[in-house]
Amino acid sequence: MTFQALESQSTAELLAEQIRDAILVGKLHPGDRLIEQELSESFKTSRGPIREAIRILATEGLVELRKNRGAIVSAPNFDDVLEVYAMRMSMGSIAVTHASQLSLESELDLGKVTKKLEAMRTAVGGNANRMISLDLDFQSALIALGALPRITEMFEQTAVDIGVFVRFLGIKYDDSDHKALISRHEKLLKAIKVGNASQAIEIWNGHIQTSVREFMKPFSEVEVNELFERPLMNNLFEMENVR
Amino acid sequence: MTFQALESQSTAELLAEQIRDAILVGKLHPGDRLIEQELSESFKTSRGPIREAIRILATEGLVELRKNRGAIVSAPNFDDVLEVYAMRMSMGSIAVTHASQLSLESELDLGKVTKKLEAMRTAVGGNANRMISLDLDFQSALIALGALPRITEMFEQTAVDIGVFVRFLGIKYDDSDHKALISRHEKLLKAIKVGNASQAIEIWNGHIQTSVREFMKPFSEVEVNELFERPLMNNLFEMENVR
DNA sequence: TACTCCTAAATTGTCAACAATCTACAATTC
DNA sequence: GAATTGTAGATTGTTGACAATTTAGGAGTA
Numbered sequence: 001m002t003f004q005a006l007e008s009q010s011t012a013e014l015l016a017e018q019i020r021d022a023i024l025v026g027k028l029h030p031g032d033r034l035i036e037q038e039l040s041e042s043f044k045t046s047r048g049p050i051r052e053a054i055r056i057l058a059t060e061g062l063v064e065l066r067k068n069r070g071a072i073v074s075a076p077n078f079d080d081v082l083e084v085y086a087m088r089m090s091m092g093s094i095a096v097t098h099a100s101q102l103s104l105e106s107e108l109d110l111g112k113v114t115k116k117l118e119a120m121r122t123a124v125g126g127n128a129n130r131m132i133s134l135d136l137d138f139q140s141a142l143i144a145l146g147a148l149p150r151i152t153e154m155f156e157q158t159a160v161d162i163g164v165f166v167r168f169l170g171i172k173y174d175d176s177d178h179k180a181l182i183s184r185h186e187k188l189l190k191a192i193k194v195g196n197a198s199q200a201i202e203i204w205n206g207h208i209q210t211s212v213r214e215f216m217k218p219f220s221e222v223e224v225n226e227l228f229e230r231p232l233m234n235n236l237f238e239m240e241n242v243r
Numbered sequence: 244m245t246f247q248a249l250e251s252q253s254t255a256e257l258l259a260e261q262i263r264d265a266i267l268v269g270k271l272h273p274g275d276r277l278i279e280q281e282l283s284e285s286f287k288t289s290r291g292p293i294r295e296a297i298r299i300l301a302t303e304g305l306v307e308l309r310k311n312r313g314a315i316v317s318a319p320n321f322d323d324v325l326e327v328y329a330m331r332m333s334m335g336s337i338a339v340t341h342a343s344q345l346s347l348e349s350e351l352d353l354g355k356v357t358k359k360l361e362a363m364r365t366a367v368g369g370n371a372n373r374m375i376s377l378d379l380d381f382q383s384a385l386i387a388l389g390a391l392p393r394i395t396e397m398f399e400q401t402a403v404d405i406g407v408f409v410r411f412l413g414i415k416y417d418d419s420d421h422k423a424l425i426s427r428h429e430k431l432l433k434a435i436k437v438g439n440a441s442q443a444i445e446i447w448n449g450h451i452q453t454s455v456r457e458f459m460k461p462f463s464e465v466e467v468n469e470l471f472e473r474p475l476m477n478n479l480f481e482m483e484n485v486r
Numbered sequence: 487t488a489c490t491c492c493t494a495a496a497t498t499g500t501c502a503a504c505a506a507t508c509t510a511c512a513a514t515t516c
Numbered sequence: 517g518a519a520t521t522g523t524a525g526a527t528t529g530t531t532g533a534c535a536a537t538t539t540a541g542g543a544g545t546a
Contacts, residue, residue: 035498047498047531049530051295061393067537069497090333090336090337091333148329149323149326253499276527278526279528291501294528310528311508313528
């Protein structure tokens with residue numbers, strides 16, 4: 001029998017995780033300063049690893065680094081939402097296409113992604129935020145099927161972005177139809193399985209558009225109108241369905 | 244009159260630049276180890292900034308980081324080429340679309356991108372590698388027109404990737420028709436200027452496809468055939484034109 | 487008051503020493 | 517001889533001290 005090689009994370013990654021969570025959970029607010037000394041005292045470590053953790057968060061865009069002046073938690077805005085969803089749409093199209101083709105050539109391991117979908121089924125009707133989180137997990141697993149390392153990683157990054165939006169823009173997926181969501185996912189998986197790339201893309205793009213629509217629900221008409229006046233929206237998302 | 248705030252790079256960034264160049268120029272080869280002590284001695288600095296520089300290069304994918312075992316210069320492969328070009332194609336489509344729309348709304352500043360194009364005109368008929376580099380510059384400036392920070396940054400990253408490919412896969416743009424290249428770029432800029440997004444996308448995608456084709460020229464038929472058997476290629480690039 | 491200049495405190499940047507971990511190779515066992 | 521174990525050297529990880537820089541606030545000036 002063989003064991004799976006365990007590779008532990010570095011201290012810096014562990015620290016970055018903690019700080020990231022603190023931001024995502026709202027313990028740290030946009031504009032807050034991250035002071036190395038302070039953090040090193042509360043984490044009971046030296047400044048070195050803390051520094052490294054802050055750099056990690058900086059490349060993720062969660063904090064802004066100003067030379068000689070430390071790091072501050074950065075603030076997202078509406079434009080970012082549109083850009084991130086646009087990226088998820090097109091990176092997803094590539095990954096889903098690739099996965100469809102891989103499925104035709106060799107057998108594709110749908111184990112992980114099926115598991116995520118199962119988790120979503122179990123959560124139907126429950127907490128909305130939990131469903132968002134599970135949906136993001138499902139999507140990540142789906143995109144990983146494409147086995148394209150850069151795209152997979154970039155997609156993972158946009159999931160962090162969405163976490164930020166959910167927290168700081170007050171975005172919610174309330175009232176979304178969980179069952180419809182899941183049945184769409186099932187169709188998507190099926191399309192990939194039989195190698196129907198164009199159908200898979202269609203479903204994928206539809207899902208992203210629905211996500212954007214759900215995101216926008218809680219906002220006042222004025223805000224939404226302003227948002228949909230932005231150039232990106234016109235082209236990538238079906239604005240007429242939303243208003 | 245106002246001066247532009249000059250923001251000097253941090254030591255770590257400076258060091259990363261030096262090491263990056265060393266890799267891109269072939270002084271460091273894939274598999275080579277980056278030993279902090281060694282580097283700190285030759286750069287006459289301590290290990291701290293060197294460490295930071297290595298982490299920067301790691302996020303760029305130029306080196307691979309192994310916990311407690313240091314960093315090694317990473318080796319690219321053909322799959323990476325396809326993925327990177329696929330990303331450039333679709334991120335470019337978004338940026339170019341956005342730029343077209345921005346052009347209709349407000350006036351778009353084409354100054355920088357025009358300048359890059361001018362530089363390409365001057366270089367026509369000269370060194371092929373220089374033309375690659377200028378073309379990459381032009382493309383970056385073009386994508387920056389979209390004013391989408393994440394996409395712009397990601398695109399910049401793929402330019403580094405291509406630098407790696409050029410160096411380590413022996414890829415060349417020899418024999419490419421520089422004049423045709425430039426006239427295509429002119430058409431693309433015009434399309435953006437008049438807000439014709441779909442035409443701009445078409446030209447953009449065509450350019451990426453041509454780039455891939457040029458990339459592949461130096462390789463033996465066997466290699467190219469093998470390459471074009473890979474799933475990604477079938478769908479995203481017009482393989483029948485290439486063989 | 488509004489402005490500049492100056493100084494002290496806070497904070498980041500850098501460094502060299504020490505601790506922890508890994509690698510390569512010799513010693514040991516079967 | 518092959519496989520395993522032990523060990524020294526090399527290398528990364530961490531730390532606390534010091535240097536450089538920025539920030540905030542007060543004194544001085546008009």
